[in-house]
Amino acid sequence: xxxxxxxxxxxxxxxxxxxxxxxxxxxxxxxxxxxxxxxxxxxxxxxxxxxxxxxxxxxxxxxxxxxxxxxxxxxxxxxxxxxxxxxxxxxxxxxxxxxxxxxxxxxxxxxxxxxxxxxxxxxxxxxxxxxxxxxxxxxxxxxxxxxxxxxxxxxxxxxxxxxxxxxxxxxxxxxxxxxxxxxxxxxxxxxxxxxxxxxxxxxxxxxxxxxxxxxxxxxxxxxxxxxxxxxxxxxxxxxxxxxxxxxxxxxxxxxxxxxxxxxxxxxxxxxxxxxxxxxxxxxxxxxxxxxxxxxxxxxxxxxxxxxxxxxxxxxxxxxxxxxxxxxxxxxxxxxxxxxxxxxxxxxxxxxxxxxxxxxxxxxxxxxxxxxxxxxxxxxxxxxxxx
Amino acid sequence: xxxxxxxxxxxxxxxxxxxxxxxxxxxxxxxxxxxxxxxxxxxxxxxxxxxxxxxxxxxxxxxxxxxxxxxxxxxxxxxxxxxxxxxxxxxxxxxxxxxxxxxxxxxxxxxxxxxxxxxxxxxxxxxxxxxxxxxxxxxxxxxxxxxxxxxxxxxxxxxxxxxxxxxxxxxxxxxxxxxxxxxxxxxxxxxxxxxxxxxxxxxxxxxxxxxxxxxxxxxxxxxxxxxxxxxxxxxxxxxxxxxxxxxxxxxxxxxxxxxxxxxxxxxxxxxxxxxxxxxxxxxxxxxxxxxxxxxxxxxxxxxxxxxxxxxxxxxxxxxxxxxxxxxxxxxxxxxxxxxxxxxxxxxxxxxxxxxxxxxxxxxxxxxxxxxxxxxxxxxxxxxxxxxxxxxxxxxxxxxxxxxxxxxxxxxxx
Numbered sequence: 092x093x094x095x096x097x098x099x100x101x102x103x104x105x106x107x108x109x110x111x112x113x114x115x116x117x118x119x120x121x122x123x124x125x126x127x128x129x130x131x132x133x134x135x136x137x138x139x140x141x142x143x144x145x146x147x148x149x150x151x152x153x154x155x156x157x158x159x160x161x162x163x164x165x166x167x168x169x170x171x172x173x174x175x176x177x178x179x180x181x182x183x184x185x186x187x188x189x190x191x192x193x194x195x196x197x198x199x200x201x202x203x204x205x206x207x208x209x210x211x212x213x214x215x216x217x218x219x220x221x222x223x224x225x226x227x228x229x230x231x232x233x234x235x236x237x238x239x240x241x242x243x244x245x246x247x248x249x250x251x252x253x254x255x256x257x258x259x260x261x262x263x264x265x266x267x268x269x270x271x272x273x274x275x276x277x278x279x280x281x282x283x284x285x286x287x288x289x290x291x292x293x294x295x296x297x298x299x300x301x302x303x304x305x306x307x308x309x310x311x312x313x314x315x316x317x318x319x320x321x322x323x324x325x326x327x328x329x330x331x332x333x334x335x336x337x338x339x340x341x342x343x344x345x346x347x348x349x350x351x352x353x354x355x356x357x358x359x360x361x362x363x364x365x366x367x368x369x370x371x372x373x374x375x376x377x378x379x380x381x382x383x384x385x386x387x388x389x390x391x392x393x394x395x396x397x398x399x400x401x402x403x404x405x406x407x408x409x410x411x412x413x414x415x416x417x418x419x420x421x422x423x424x425x426x427x428x429x430x431x432x433x434x435x436x437x438x439x440x441x442x443x444x445x446x447x448x449x450x451x452x453x454x455x456x457x458x459x460x461x462x463x464x465x466x467x468x469x470x471x472x473x474x475x476x477x
Numbered sequence: 478x479x480x481x482x483x484x485x486x487x488x489x490x491x492x493x494x495x496x497x498x499x500x501x502x503x504x505x506x507x508x509x510x511x512x513x514x515x516x517x518x519x520x521x522x523x524x525x526x527x528x529x530x531x532x533x534x535x536x537x538x539x540x541x542x543x544x545x546x547x548x549x550x551x552x553x554x555x556x557x558x559x560x561x562x563x564x565x566x567x568x569x570x571x572x573x574x575x576x577x578x579x580x581x582x583x584x585x586x587x588x589x590x591x592x593x594x595x596x597x598x599x600x601x602x603x604x605x606x607x608x609x610x611x612x613x614x615x616x617x618x619x620x621x622x623x624x625x626x627x628x629x630x631x632x633x634x635x636x637x638x639x640x641x642x643x644x645x646x647x648x649x650x651x652x653x654x655x656x657x658x659x660x661x662x663x664x665x666x667x668x669x670x671x672x673x674x675x676x677x678x679x680x681x682x683x684x685x686x687x688x689x690x691x692x693x694x695x696x697x698x699x700x701x702x703x704x705x706x707x708x709x710x711x712x713x714x715x716x717x718x719x720x721x722x723x724x725x726x727x728x729x730x731x732x733x734x735x736x737x738x739x740x741x742x743x744x745x746x747x748x749x750x751x752x753x754x755x756x757x758x759x760x761x762x763x764x765x766x767x768x769x770x771x772x773x774x775x776x777x778x779x780x781x782x783x784x785x786x787x788x789x790x791x792x793x794x795x796x797x798x799x800x801x802x803x804x805x806x807x808x809x810x811x812x813x814x815x816x817x818x819x820x821x822x823x824x825x826x827x828x829x830x831x832x833x834x835x836x837x838x839x840x841x842x843x844x845x846x847x848x849x850x851x852x853x854x855x856x857x858x859x860x861x862x863x864x865x866x867x868x869x870x871x872x873x874x875x876x877x878x879x880x881x882x883x884x885x886x887x888x889x890x
Contacts, residue, residue, distance in 0.1 A: 439686025
């Protein structure tokens with residue numbers, strides 16, 4: 092009897108922590124819609140009336156998603172590897188959100204940080220214990236410098252960061268392309284834009300490097316950097332004076348100014364922090380995953396990070412969990428594409444649907460007919476300024 | 478001793494003064510660039526205007542004279558200012574600067590100037606229509622970050638329906654897709670009161686994911702779903718006979734004419750009709766509008782859906798007006814450029830049109846530049862429009878003030 096009571100209390104408690112329930116239901120809803128998309132897009136089978144076959148595809152696709160993300164040590168390593176830059180960029184967007192700023196520029200900052208880390212990585216030949224941290228640090232500095240630009244522009248001229256960061260993203264892409272063709276970066280004996288290699292000791296060590304004969308376990312120490320970044324973010328937000336000022340500024344800029352905070356300095360600082368975290372993501376990709384830089388090593392990570400920060404409500408733990416979820420989807424999606432004929436792009440749809448459903452608790456409430464207190468994600472964007 | 482200053486100071490704010498200063502400095506910088514960069518290549522540049530006439534500009538003297546004029550203008554601006562003529566002087570100088578740049582790039586050869594301007598207009602179409610969609614939403618108090626997704630989704634719908642059922646049905650399908658994606662934005666932000674930026678981004682991801690997914694899963698195996706012949710340019714009678722301008726503005730596809738029409742209608746309706754007054758009211762101060770009997774919710778729904786239809790035509794431009802097929806992520810960030818054009822143009826259709834033309838010009842120059850040998854890495858030319866936007870937004874637009882209620886859900890109490 093006692094066990095039943097405990098279970099009931101536990102169930103009660105889960106029911107009351109509505110945000111967890113909403114998250115789970117949102118993921119479930121997204122999977123249901125995703126299933127419909129898989130079935131309806133299978134037009135050849137549907138034309139032949141093979142509805143069962145189409146439904147069967149859904150099962151094997153979702154099964155591959157699970158197996159590919161958590162089914163084996165290799166899958167877990169792939170999940171960790173995919174999640175690493177997502178965590179760092181997620182924190183980047185989140186820290187800006189906390190200060191009331193919208194950092195769309197994580198892509199550009201990641202590129203800047205990655206190139207800085209790369210340069211230290213291949214041009215220095217020092218002891219590993221110094222060189223690797225220095226290269227990672229260079230990534231943070233590069234990202235912070237690039238992130239400072241929209242911060243300074245906003246503080247000095249009021250130029251909206253949504254525009255400036257989009258423009259800086261595009262510019263960073265071309266700058267990287269150009270740099271990769273200069274003698275300083277381009278790999279000798281290559282004509283395409285691809286950088287020199289970082290020598291093996293200069294790279295971030297692999298997490299499972301202690302296991303012999305498992306080169307397929309690609310996860311690297313960038314994950315530890317990412318976890319540390321989340322802890323730093325938590326500490327900064329909740330334990331430091333600047334973090335308090337950030338939150339105050341983000342909640343009500345006028346009040347913060349009235350209370351004597353230097354709002355211009357806060358703007359620049361917030362964008363610099365955001366840039367530093369994104370720069371670390373670039374360093375992790377270049378020094379850990381690839382060992383070199385190609386034209387588009389930042390991919391879509393900067394944009395995924397926006398969804399992650401929104402999903403995690405910009406809190407440290409929430410951002411971490413959201414990034415792990417997205418990383419798992421990424422790793423599982425690759426497996427899904429190999430095992431079934433369902434393209435990996437499905438996971439972009441799933442991510443979008445998850446964000447949409449989580450953002451609209453009232454919708455989840457009416458779909459699943461449950462009672463929850465309507466916790467909203469809160470306002471992330473305070474209009475275009477005045 | 479009286480301390481009253483006898484000179485009556487002009488009533489300008491510190492911000493305006495700062496802005497005037499940055500305009501002056503821009504002139505000087507442009508002048509210096511003209512003198513030292515554009516003035517270093519001797520040779521004549523041919524601007525082909527019509528088939529039988531090539532306008533020749535001696536690149537070096539042109540750049541040097543321009544440099545002197547620009548520096549003089551800069552000095553005048555810094556000392557005295559042009560008052561209400563500032564923007565006119567600035568636009569003319571910028572245009573001359575671009576011509577000098579082209580002369581520098583083309584010195585010793587010639588290129589089709591008219592063709593470049595025609596490209597400019599053609600390529601600005603999706604940006605113009607995307608920006609109009611953004612303005613319609615934001616003027617009524619709904620932030621539309623989802624322009625990119627609307628363009629991409631409707632490009633896909635336009636390609637598939639256009640391939641199967643003909644271009645006209647394609648355009649209708651594209652508009653329907655635009656309205657569909659817009660309705661997600663409308664329902665979530667108006668009914669469920671979700672943060673509009675979140676929904677907007679989710680729509681972008683949704684459209685990107687879904688169209689890439691369907692392109693990979695359906696279109697690769699069925700190439701006949703993704704091939705159509707784009708609409709041909711239509712030469713307007715009489716107007717198209719005007720030299721240069723006739724080719725640039727009046728020998729275009731229907732999409733271009735639709736874009737002109739959209740800008741004209743949007744401008745006129747926003748400022749001269751009851752609908753426009755109400756739309757602006759619910760974007761600025763919905764409570765007051767609601768008190769006076771405007772149905773804020775209904776009008777917001779209507780405007781957001783209308784914006785989706787306009788963006789739908791913009792998306793249809795890719796498959797039906799230009800390339801004849803759909804490719805993954807074919808819009809490639811044009812929706813965000815349109816968003817920038819909205820802010821750049823200060824939420825005004827004509828302003829957005831000029832911003833869109835600037836971006837269109839940049840794209841057209843990039844196309845031409847690949848044929849001309851300029852000695853500077855192409856990446857920097859490709860970067861130029863973004864840098865220009867950055868400088869303009871930071872220097873001149875500054876603290877742009879959007880519709881006050883944009884982003885705020887409305888409570889009908």
